[in-house]
Amino acid sequence: MMEKTPYSVLADELFPADLPAPEQLERTYPPRALPEGAAVTRFAPSPTGYLHIGHLLGAFVDRLLASQSGGVFLLRMEDTDKKREVEDGVTGLVNDMRAFGIAVDEGVTGPGEEKGEYEPYTQSQRKEIYHTYARVMTERGLAYPCFCSSGDLDELRASQENEGVNKGYYGKWARCRDLPLEEQIERLRAGEPYTLRLRSPGDASRKIVVRDLIRGKLELPEYDMDVVLLKASGIPTYHFAHAVDDHLMRVTHVVRSDEWLASLPLHAQLFHLLGFQPPKYAHIAPMMKLDPETGGKRKLSKRKDPESAVGALVRAGYPNAALHEYLLTLLNSSFEDWRRANPGAPLPEFPFSLKKMSASGALFDPVKLEDVSKNVISRMRSSQVYDLALAWARAYDPELAALLTRDPDYAGAMLAIDRDGAKGKPRKDLARWSQLREAYAYFFDELFEASPKSASNSGILSAYIDVYRAEDDKDSWFAGIKSICEPLGYCPEVKAYKADPAPWKGHVGDVSGAVRLAVTGRENTPDLWAIMRVLGEKRVLERLKAGMENAI
RNA sequence: GGCCCGGUGGUCAAGCGGUUAAGACUCCGCCCUUUCACGGCGGCAACACGGGUUCGAGUCCCGUCCGGGUCACCA
Numbered sequence: 001m002m003e004k005t006p007y008s009v010l011a012d013e014l015f016p017a018d019l020p021a022p023e024q025l026e027r028t029y030p031p032r033a034l035p036e037g038a039a040v041t042r043f044a045p046s047p048t049g050y051l052h053i054g055h056l057l058g059a060f061v062d063r064l065l066a067s068q069s070g071g072v073f074l075l076r077m078e079d080t081d082k083k084r085e086v087e088d089g090v091t092g093l094v095n096d097m098r099a100f101g102i103a104v105d106e107g108v109t110g111p112g113e114e115k116g117e118y119e120p121y122t123q124s125q126r127k128e129i130y131h132t133y134a135r136v137m138t139e140r141g142l143a144y145p146c147f148c149s150s151g152d153l154d155e156l157r158a159s160q161e162n163e164g165v166n167k168g169y170y171g172k173w174a175r176c177r178d179l180p181l182e183e184q185i186e187r188l189r190a191g192e193p194y195t196l197r198l199r200s201p202g203d204a205s206r207k208i209v210v211r212d213l214i215r216g217k218l219e220l221p222e223y224d225m226d227v228v229l230l231k232a233s234g235i236p237t238y239h240f241a242h243a244v245d246d247h248l249m250r251v252t253h254v255v256r257s258d259e260w261l262a263s264l265p266l267h268a269q270l271f272h273l274l275g276f277q278p279p280k281y282a283h284i285a286p287m288m289k290l291d292p293e294t295g296g297k298r299k300l301s302k303r304k305d306p307e308s309a310v311g312a313l314v315r316a317g318y319p320n321a322a323l324h325e326y327l328l329t330l331l332n333s334s335f336e337d338w339r340r341a342n343p344g345a346p347l348p349e350f351p352f353s354l355k356k357m358s359a360s361g362a363l364f365d366p367v368k369l370e371d372v373s374k375n376v377i378s379r380m381r382s383s384q385v386y387d388l389a390l391a392w393a394r395a396y397d398p399e400l401a402a403l404l405t406r407d408p409d410y411a412g413a414m415l416a417i418d419r420d421g422a423k424g425k426p427r428k429d430l431a432r433w434s435q436l437r438e439a440y441a442y443f444f445d446e447l448f449e450a451s452p453k454s455a456s457n458s459g460i461l462s463a464y465i466d467v468y469r470a471e472d473d474k475d476s477w478f479a480g481i482k483s484i485c486e487p488l489g490y491c492p493e494v495k496a497y498k499a500d501p502a503p504w505k506g507h508v509g510d511v512s513g514a515v516r517l518a519v520t521g522r523e524n525t526p527d528l529w530a531i532m533r534v535l536g537e538k539r540v541l542e543r544l545k546a547g548m549e550n551a552i
Numbered sequence: 553g554g555c556c557c558g559g560u561g562g563u564c565a566a567g568c569g570g571u572u573a574a575g576a577c578u579c580c581g582c583c584c585u586u587u588c589a590c591g592g593c594g595g596c597a598a599c600a601c602g603g604g605u606u607c608g609a610g611u612c613c614c615g616u617c618c619g620g621g622u623c624a625c626c627a
Contacts (some may be wrong), residue, residue, distance in 0.1 A: 230627040262622040512587035
């Protein structure tokens with residue numbers, strides 16, 4: 001048994017004797033048996049609100065890093081701030097992750113539910129673990145109780161402001177740092193509330209060199225603040241929990257938003273003091289948005305930009321694959337080239353590189369997202385479009401879901417137009433499932449809206465009714481269209497018309513356009529012949545006639 | 553204010569001392585096309601500013617400006 005030092009006396013006063021020993025914890029949470037180079041990453045949100053696209057960017061990188069290296073991606077709940085916690089925060093986060101399509105290998109899977117060997121993954125349940133290391137720090141003289149109230153700290157800041165010196169608990173301002181042991185014990189026994197602070201050995205005039213996977217070598221001043229390790233409630237602050245958890249969970253790569261850059265020296269110090277091997281860090285720039293008020297760029301905000309919430313994006317009907325691809329275009333600009341070269345390749349095969357990430361914040365660009373999404377959907381088979389659209393509709397547009405399921409073959413045929421076998425002519429008419437209702441409205445009598453403009457086309461329509469044959473193949477169908485052109489004054493050949501438009505009222509395109517308008521109510525649609533085949537003779541005839549009647 | 557990070561077309565971005573400064577999105581033309589699309593071709597449009605270093609500088613250095621972050625018992 002070692003001789004009692006003042007510090008161990010203090011530690012005994014502060015912490016119960018039956019805390020697990022650090023060695024014990026090391027054994028309980030051993031290094032992972034993973035192949036060389038496997039990355040263990042973590043997403044560690046606090047349940048203080050919903051997830052937005054900026055969070056996702058980080059979680060997505062975590063997932064990618066783990067997947068690419070055969071590692072593990074875990075979800076940890078940082079619920080150490082009970083004041084800010086929202087009801088159902090955990091459920092919301094877990095659901096958002098699921099809705100967005102990021103699978104978690106380990107960690108929190110729901111409220112009160114976890115999986116994995118490095119449990120618990122909820123910080124509020126790890127108090128003993130933190131206290132073990134807090135005790136170690138205290139015994140080594142690296143931590144001390146601070147009895148300053150928040151009012152004291154306010155005063156402290158005010159006088160520092162006055163003197164024009166750096167704010168914070170350090171140096172001569174750290175009033176409780178050198179309290180005599182007797183006084184510490186006395187006040188503890190008197191039941192005074194206290195926090196446990198780091199006795200920082202740092203010196204801000206010295207520099208440390210840290211490495212960031214995205215930014216490279218960084219030279220930062222040493223951290224010299226006596227930060228709070230344990231709050232008065234006994235719950236750790238983020239910094240302390242970060243060091244303890246990421247070490248014990250054997251996390252190798254910490255991906256987080258770059259607002260943490262400033263506390264990197266503190267974290268380096270904490271890992272060093274605790275004797276832990278620090279993880280590799282990647283600080284990613286936050287996603288920005290164009291502020292409609294100022295016209296400038298600003299960080300995407302949870303509170304001000306509800307449209308960037310994951311829930312809102314999913315509700316809008318963006319397929320996960322599209323969201324994923326969009327994020328990747330922001331993450332690595334080489335992604336778009338890779339995608340063009342490998343149109344069908346699964347995402348995890350993309351050689352994602354942290355090194356290629358931009359150090360400055362990207363603007364969230366809904367226009368680009370829309371484009372990416374159109375491309376993604378255009379590459380899908382009709383059966384997949386059907387399944388995904390239906391799943392979306394079931395959740396957000398039950399009426400549409402009913403239409404899609406009423407006659408699945410019909411809906412399938414509708415979605416197959418210009419898709420599937422149609423090589424070289426992918427249809428890019430859908431960026432979001434919510435657009436399906438509008439884009440394909442004319443396939444459903446309930447949604448179809450006739451165009452009043454058909455009025456002026458009654459001549460064409462009546463002529464077309466005579467030649468329309470539902471069973472025509474595509475060539476015969478088009479021959480039918482052509483055959484009514486000349487008698488009505490339209491040129492059957494576009495080329496001839498362009499060479500000399502004078503004698504004509506228009507060309508074959510105008511004639512088929514009139515039919516299109518009557519049958520679909522639209523000027524732009526996929527292949528008209530295919531549409532008419534799907535609609536069937538009865539419906540086509542009805543609409544052609546209705547189009548004529550509009551004219552009267 | 554101290555410290556830190558960033559600044560290439562409207563947007564996302566290649567570029568790493570010598571390039572006509574890629575590419576993608578948007579917008580605009582043209583072409584192709586048996587309709588609508590898809591596609592193809594072309595166009596508009598950028599190295600924040602000032603000093604160095606160098607034969608030569610988006611590219612290296614210094615300063616200025618601008619944007620962001622951080623300085624909590626929030627994460």
